[in-house]
Amino acid sequence: MPALSLFFVILIVVGLLGIALWLGYLLRKNQQAKHLYLDLLNAAQAMTWRWTVESDTLLINHNWSKFLGFSIFELQPFSYRKGIRLVHPEDVVQISQAMDGIIHGESDTLQLEFRVKTQAQGFKWVQLSGQVLQRDKHGHPLQISGVVQDIHQLVLQKHRLQKDQVRDDFILELPELIRQEGELACAHKILELLQTLIKNEVGGVYLFSKAAQSLQLAANLSSEADVNLPDSLDVNCLQESGFDSQRIILTAATGVSAFAGVAKELDLNQLLAVSIMDDARCVLLIVLFNHAEQSFEKEDLYSVELLAQHFGCLLQQQRMQQALQQLVQQLEGGVQADSLTGLPNRNLVLDRMQQALERQKRNKRDLALLLIDLHDLNNINQQYGEPAGDFLLQVIGQRYSTALRKVDTLGRIGCDEFVVLIESYANSKDIMYIAKRLLEDSSKPCQFNEHELQVSANIGVFFYHEPEQELTPDAMIGKAEIALLKAKQRGEQTIVVYQPELE
Structure with missing residues (x-):
């Protein structure tokens, strides 16, 4: 009996050892397969993800760390809850609605475009594609897998083309707009357009027009007032004159060099003044000032300058037409005889x-x-x-x-x-x-x-x-x-x- 008991004990130990060896073999195979899978995807430069819904774990590859600017160790362990915090607040709702549709069985696929926060470059546009891999017997998703692509430049180009189209259409309407509504109303519409085109960067846009010894201020795009301005420009003068920090007052005597001190005092990242010229004379001044950390984009500055140039050319053309009409009237008034008959005209x-x-x-x-x-x-x-x-x-x-x-x-x-x-x-x-x-x-x-x-x-x-x-x-x-x-x-x-x- 003792010998038989010893035999069974040895048999059990050997069995357990075999099971342990078999489990270790399977685990190594699984790890190798996982590493092979990730290596293949990394080689393809794809940002892949696999979400296990019940445990809320997201398996992502190293390309995510390159895109987001974080190391893979900082991102792990990754989850849906952690990932949604990187999404732009305005895009969270559409993602939540799409995920609700997946969970309730309304759809098995995902196709979304949204913005994700990166460490160095702010929010960037991405396109997410996903597919439900497995559902349980109740229809609840168990695993969802997909790919994320960087489409930031494509989206920016699309938005830029749309803005350029709006700007170009407005430029075509400028001559008729000046003729029907006048210069000041047209300038107001230019400012409104600029706020629409670069609203994310511009803290305020204002118009100044030289009138005798004062400047005419069009504030908030609606009201006008004649303002007696000091010869020098500083924050104390602005406060004493009753202007708040959102308004910049400029005179011809201050020059562009005065902007630097004002920008520093008012905590402005950038201040841009674009002159609208009429025959080498500044008749209007558009001032853009930026409180955001991000600088004005080159395309936005180009739009501002293009609008200013067209507006200035149209103003000059209008001045020339008015001068020509006055000259014709003077000539008609001076020539008082009909050229054919010699009789009074x-x-x-x-x-x-x-x-x-x-x-x-x-x-x-x-x-x-x-x-x-x-x-x-x-x-x-x-x-x-x-x-x-x-x-x-x-x-x-x-x-x-x-x-x-x-x-x-x-x-x-x-x-x-x-x-x-x-x-x-x-x-x-x-x-x-x-x-x-x-x-x-x-x-x-x-x-x-x-x-x-x-x-x-x-x-x-x-x-x-x-x-x-x-x-x-x-x-x-x-x-x-x-x-x-x-x-x-x-x-x-x-x-x-x-x-x-x-x-």
């Missing part, structure tokens, strides 16, 4: 009418205005050429001058329109006689080379008696035009006198 006629109205107030004498419109002048130009039409206008102008007194005003105010202002006449019959003679002079033929030229006319007459309400020269011409329109309706070679009933 519209400006001189209006001036003489104004003088006549002032005399009428003093001497109480009536005025008569005759507006003459020639017909078929366009047909002559088309049939015989513009020189023929010009010759006919010169002849008719000479005939009119012969028929009128020297004290009367005869002028050409349109292509085929003449006007006659008569003062100090005896009665309305005299005016009607003159109108009939002018009508006859209009229709007389004349020779141009081998061609006989002839047109017809209509005349609208307006008598200006001592009025209840004063009229301007333009208003008098308007009354005569009403009568002229009625004359045209009645046919050629017709004279109509203005009556209030015609309006």
Whole structure:
């Protein structure tokens, strides 16, 4: 019996030893397989993960440490709870919702894009792909595995292209925007756009416009105020002037060198001033200041400068157009004779009418205005050429001058329109006689080379008696035009006198 008992004891020990050896062999094989699996994935530069849901353990490879900037030992042991703390707060909800769908059996796959915090480069965009490997009999996931890819540069490029498109579309709308809403409103919209494009870095954007000895401040993109500024720029002056630390005030005397001290005092990481130039003169100044640790990106600075350049060019173009219009007006005001007939042009006629109205107030004498419109002048130009039409206008102008007194005003105010202002006449019959003679002079033929030229006319007459309400020269011409329109309706070679009933 003792020998038999010893035999069984030896058998049990040998069995246990065999089991231990077998378990050790399996463990070594498993470790070798795990290391081989990780080595293959590391070689492929993939950030892989395998999540055992029940124990909340995440198996990750060494590429995670390279991406996040931590050593693999700092990351281990890794878990879902530990990983979710690295996700950007704005992206946590979408990850939680996707995981809830996996856990409740609504889906077996994951495809997400979100931001992960790295040690050296802040938040970076990644794309996560995952697949449920195993579920229990109740449908709960046991293991989920997948790959994470670095898509940060792709996302930044996509966002940059979107911003560039918004900026370029705005630049195309700038000319119409300036024309419709004016410079200041357009500048406000530029500032709003800049805040949208670089809102993550910019603490504030403000506009300054030189106005006499002060600067016009557009604060908070809504209100304007004239501010008397000190010659020097420092924080004490700003506080004494009632401005808080979010506003930077600049004058032409301070220069860019003054920014450094202000930026230091106000705890600014960067301060950028972009001048909007108009013919080598600074008319507007956009100031961007950055409280964040991250500097302005080159692309953002390019957008600011591009908008400033386009705005400055458009302002300069607008100034040139305004100057050209003023020059044209000056030339039109200075040249008072019609270049073709030598008769007074519209400006001189209006001036003489104004003088006549002032005399009428003093001497109480009536005025008569005759507006003459020639017909078929366009047909002559088309049939015989513009020189023929010009010759006919010169002849008719000479005939009119012969028929009128020297004290009367005869002028050409349109292509085929003449006007006659008569003062100090005896009665309305005299005016009607003159109108009939002018009508006859209009229709007389004349020779141009081998061609006989002839047109017809209509005349609208307006008598200006001592009025209840004063009229301007333009208003008098308007009354005569009403009568002229009625004359045209009645046919050629017709004279109509203005009556209030015609309006």
